[in-house]
Amino acid sequence: MRFVLAFLALAFPALAQDNALTIATYNVENLFDNADDPFHADEGTSPKSRAEMRILAKTIDTLGADVLAMQEVENLGVLRLLNTMLSKPYAFIGFLSTNDRRGIHTAVMSRVRIKRSMGHRHWPLEGKQKRFARGLPVFELEPSEGRTLLVAPVHFKSKRTLGKDKQGVRWRTAEANGVLEVLDDLRARGFCAPFVLLGDLNDERDSASLASLFDRLKDATAVASEENRYSYIWSGRKQQIDFVLYDGELAVKSARFVHDPDAASDHAPAMCTVSWPAPVRRVAAEIAGGAATSAELRRPQVDATDVHGMRSFLLQEVEAKGKVHSVERTKSGGHVLIKFGKDPRQSLTVFIPRGAVARFAGIDAWKGKGLTVVGPVFAYRGRLEIKLTRKEQLR
Structure with missing residues (x-):
């Protein structure tokens, strides 16, 4: 080609x-x-x-x-x-x-x-x-x-x-x-x-x-x-x-x-x-920069315990809302899992990678409280997750 x-x-x-x-x-x-x-x-x-x-x-x-x-x-x-x-x-x-x-x-x-x-x-x-x-x-x-x-x-x-x-x-x-x-x-x-x-x-x-x-x-x-x-x-x-x-x-x-x-x-x-042995000829793009996306303007709102509903938005960015059931640390890796239900296969899990944990103060206090998280839904080992890395993802 x-x-x-x-x-x-x-x-x-x-x-x-x-x-x-x-x-x-x-x-x-x-x-x-x-x-x-x-x-x-x-x-x-x-x-x-x-x-x-x-x-x-x-x-x-x-x-x-x-x-x-x-x-x-x-x-x-x-x-x-x-x-x-x-x-x-x-x-x-x-x-x-x-x-x-x-x-x-x-x-x-x-x-x-x-x-x-x-x-x-x-x-x-x-x-x-x-x-x-x-x-x-x-x-x-x-x-x-x-x-x-x-x-x-x-x-x-x-x-x-x-x-x-x-x-x-x-x-x-x-x-x-x-x-x-x-x-x-x-x-x-x-x-x-x-x-x-x-x-x-x-x-x-x-x-x-x-x-x-x-x-x-x-x-x-x-x-x-x-x-x-x-x-x-x-x-x-x-x-x-x-x-x-x-x-x-x-x-x-x-x-x-x-x-x-x-x-x-x-x-x-x-x-x-x-x-470079001659003047470099740079070209400007004829498109506007700094644009917001249509996904930001029309973001679906979902219940964090409605896994069937969330599956229809797989890989799309959503606003997931629910009450935090538990806050857990992984046995290795230093990651944090925020679970909205007892069975992770029946509710959303929010994954905070170890490199982002320090950006969120008082994570353990989230247990039992309402939380709205924005991010793409993806499938991991049979459960649905949203990866949380920025404070801007919290509502």
């Missing part, structure tokens, strides 16, 4: 020009829409609440990137929705389908023209036994007249957090080698522009699975300060698993990771600024 799937600008007014190009990557963590996709197992993943979407949009606005690669995007529709929530929306979106069973994809939003797209979701890996877990789209951008840049957003196979990860290591190793095969193929076909691979590699710089990539490609994030150079925290340990790697002539001016304890993702964005 060699065409860009979405152009959001019908007329192309120009923005300011200079010789610096800012490139960023951000794993936005489960950017799912509010519709059940019958072809993917998405009903067990909570879409972001509108409160979380606003926080996510604010973070992206803060980056100010000319080119933004994203991971864990469900589809083009939810990406367009997010774009309208930005104070300065992007003119171009590149999105191609991937192989992930859960339905997560990579994408690019850009202020410079996307000339073409090339998908590699069926590229054979490891003796044709595997494919890229989330594909390998390559977008040819044209930051200035006659000068192009190849951008490949990537999301390698996830790492298992329990037990050994032998299969994951083999898969990520095959993906790393596959990236280099694709790059060699592009070079052989006459694509001589600088190549940027950016995204969530799900492993660290010194891992065996990524060795071939770091032997061949340069790491733009290496110029970030050591104390700033991490993108993910697991069990209290800071680690960098998100990278901006490149092949070809690019002069990296600066790089940094944006750490925000109030962020709407478990990853930190990585960004770098490179010198």
Whole structure:
């Protein structure tokens, strides 16, 4: 497939020009829409609440990137929705389908023209036994007249957090080698522009699975300060698993990771600024930014004990109201479960992840009191839940 799937600008007014190009990557963590996709197992993943979407949009606005690669995007529709929530929306979106069973994809939003797209979701890996877990789209951008840049957003196979990860290591190793095969193929076909691979590699710089990539490609994030150079925290340990790697002539001016304890993702964005040999031609999108959504204006109101009624709104954002039956801590993980009935299969459960618990004072005192919670309803192990992460979700 060699065409860009979405152009959001019908007329192309120009923005300011200079010789610096800012490139960023951000794993936005489960950017799912509010519709059940019958072809993917998405009903067990909570879409972001509108409160979380606003926080996510604010973070992206803060980056100010000319080119933004994203991971864990469900589809083009939810990406367009997010774009309208930005104070300065992007003119171009590149999105191609991937192989992930859960339905997560990579994408690019850009202020410079996307000339073409090339998908590699069926590229054979490891003796044709595997494919890229989330594909390998390559977008040819044209930051200035006659000068192009190849951008490949990537999301390698996830790492298992329990037990050994032998299969994951083999898969990520095959993906790393596959990236280099694709790059060699592009070079052989006459694509001589600088190549940027950016995204969530799900492993660290010194891992065996990524060795071939770091032997061949340069790491733009290496110029970030050591104390700033991490993108993910697991069990209290800071680690960098998100990278901006490149092949070809690019002069990296600066790089940094944006750490925000109030962020709407478990990853930190990585960004770098490179010198471009000609003035960068940025394009403004002809759509209004900072928009509210129709879902916010017409939100269903439901009884927290009416599971049959709530199932008709699966994945949609609702206002659920009821009396709190119990407040419980999970045995591991530090999460909180707010239950509206004795049997969780017959009533709603509100899930507060450990990272959000500190935002709510006096949670234990909620027992026996009325509570209204706003958020998307999703299915988890036979029960219906709403994920509560922001005070704005309480009424």
